[in-house]
Amino acid sequence: MLNKELDAEDSAVTDDVFMRRAMELAALAEAEGEVPVGAVVVHDGVIIGEGWNRSIGHHDATAHAEMMALRQAGQMLQNYRLIDTTLYVTLEPCPMCAGAIVHSRVGKVVFGAHDAKTGAAGSVMNLLSYEGVNHHVLFQGDVLATECRAQLQAFFKRRRAEKKAAKLLARQQQHDD
Numbered sequence: 349m350l351n352k353e354l355d356a357e358d359s360a361v362t363d364d365v366f367m368r369r370a371m372e373l374a375a376l377a378e379a380e381g382e383v384p385v386g387a388v389v390v391h392d393g394v395i396i397g398e399g400w401n402r403s404i405g406h407h408d409a410t411a412h413a414e415m416m417a418l419r420q421a422g423q424m425l426q427n428y429r430l431i432d433t434t435l436y437v438t439l440e441p442c443p444m445c446a447g448a449i450v451h452s453r454v455g456k457v458v459f460g461a462h463d464a465k466t467g468a469a470g471s472v473m474n475l476l477s478y479e480g481v482n483h484h485v486l487f488q489g490d491v492l493a494t495e496c497r498a499q500l501q502a503f504f505k506r507r508r509a510e511k512k513a514a515k516l517l518a519r520q521q522q523h524d525d
């Protein structure tokens with residue numbers, strides 16, 4: 349019993365560590381003007397893949413943080429099957445990423461904030477684990493959720509303010525003409 353409790357405590361600590369790294373990667377996305385989402389793939393306690401959202405910069409709708417981290421992990425292991433890995437991501441995966449996670453045979457997904465609009469790990473649908481699919485991915489949400497959500501909300505708030513300022517400026521210029 350005690351051992352189990354200690355194990356649970358340990359894994360909560362390591363979950364926080366890897367989620368914080370994912371948040372650092374999300375900040376890189378933000379610095380590039382992308383929606384701040386970051387992801388890491390962990391194997392045997394070591395990060396083997398890192399990714400952040402780069403869809404705009406790469407002109408690639410598939411360049412989500414999870415996809416980038418899965419690609420790097422595949423190169424690292426020289427195998428598209430990422431057996432016994434855990435993927436950490438700051439935002440609940442979308443259907444595309446959930447599909448890639450299943451194809452990659454990731455063992456577990458740990459995510460921060462829920463995505464009420466497109467979340468495919470339980471919020472809107474559950475593509476990670478359902479009847480009829482032979483690979484079930486374990487998942488757990490709400491790890492550092494408050495911080496992950498705050499990071500996203502700050503980004504969208506800033507972007508709205510920038511758009512508003514740009515609109516005002518355009519109106520002002522029209523007026524001047």
Ligand SMILES: [Zn+2]
Pocket residue numbers: 412413414441442443444445446
């Ligand atoms: Zn995605």
